[in-house]
Amino acid sequence: MTVPAHTPSQTQGGAIEEFLMMLAAERGAAANTLAAYRRDLTGAEELIGDLASADRKDLQGLGAQWSALAPATVARKASALRQFYAFLQDENLRGDDPSDALPRPVPRRPLPKILSHDDIAALFALAEEEAAGDAPLAVRTLALLEMLYGSGLRATELVSLPMAAIPRDAPFLTVTGKGGQARMVPVSGRAKTALSRWADLRPDDGSSHLFPSRAGHLSRIRLFQLVKALAGRAGLDPAKISPHVLRHAFATHLLEGGADLRVLQTLLGHADIATTQIYTHVDASRLVALVNERHPLAKSSTA
Template sequence: MHTDADRALDLFFNHLISERRVAEHTSTNYRRDLTRFMRFCDTQKLKCWQDVQVGSIRRYIAGRHQAGIAGKTIQRELAALRSFYRFLLKTHQVEHNPAQHVLAPKISKRLPSVLDVDQMAGMLSVTPDSVLEIRDLAMFELFYSSGLRLSELVMLDLSDIDFSAGFLKVRFGKGGKQRQLPVGEKALGAIKVWLGCRPDVGEDAVFVSLRGRRLSQRSVQLRLDRWGKKNGIAEHLHPHMLRHSFASHLLEASQDIRAIQELLGHSDISTTQIYTHLDFQHLAAVYDQAHPRSKKL
């Protein structure tokens, strides 16, 4: 493709970071996806983004599917293409969005892994034995208390938490959306303990390293994995598991899926509805264990 195609990509990624404020992880994935598609366009002798047609996108997606690429990955690649072409349309660089109505192969939905209430209580009832573990406990309490995404937790600033009201403000949610969330007493208490020994630096981030730098997403993932192994949790712990556990336990207790949708920051209720399957699994397990005529003879 011509050099103008590269320039359009650079402008798009500047737009993602400076205006839409997407997570670094999302931006990195989109760059990789669109660079790969650009190489495909070169093999098809397409000279500019305007030359790409619906058939071009479908051939690319079919090739990825035949290569055994996971359906979820293909869905993300299509999302990157749709977003890129919306930008090109908005900036008058193309006249159509060839990716708009192209569908990815259907994928079976896997239920998210969750910890049960007793497991969560056990992993959060540990007494920290260092400053780092005091910080880690505050992070994990907050994940479970408010159902934050990993990107939302690392972007949290001191001014985002209202301790007197028991709320926090998410300024950089998915798609740039903001929302307000309640914070439980256990999480607030753990954060206060952390702030009492947090390095006194110019950084506004709530969660920082001992050098005073805002924690990266990878650092949080590694610390949670370490916490789980140290405290005898068999499952591989990852931040989204705490978010899933938050949603599942709240639904089980309240049955209010609309409230959980708002708390999680889901734009579509269908995304939240996966937790109704988790809730049914719990009910089915209770039934199997308790009903006198549930078991086969």
């Protein structure tokens, strides 16, 4: 008797649901992660039919249908399918793995935008000047800026900080990052002073959030707008500045100052050191530019 490659419960998308259940139960995948896997897998199924019974030829056809997509997008979709077929094999739902027929693009990780030390100085000079009169919103902007550049927080981590996060004795605070992972981040003396000033001026509305709003806490979009507006008032190009760019500046400037890459990984909350290593490329680019500009032979003729 021939055993079918998959049972009826695995057909017509059933295998996808079981795979997603495994990700949630065994790997603790977050809702957003599960939704992304579902989109990629059901999208592929719409193109080639039932994934559980697809063969190598079917998967080879996906490469052509994905040809207009960015390499990073193709790599993500292919990764989801590879994990799906590995799951089918582990569960003895398939005896083969056709995923080696999938394309293997090498996505080019873009270098982050870089702010110079002069750009940072201009931002802080204006933020401090505007906060000098203790106007609550100006002090709030200064506190947000200090935490973005001084501690390298992600936008979501920053806006969702609770009041209890304000450091008391130790110059650290605990934040919950991606995947629910908690980490300790440093809070400079400057940032601690700015946070204390904001805590004294913050509206007493009963909110448990450090940066409250009518919707609960300050939104990421509003933080984005505040940073852009400050950049414009400081005479900088708002298109080149965002909360994430300030986080990149924190990392890049620390690395330029001699910070260890492993320390930087911990401070940024990166699960994989490979994510942090992009900053070595940023620093290498700076060094190449320095040689081209300052080396005695840089301006000599090559003719």
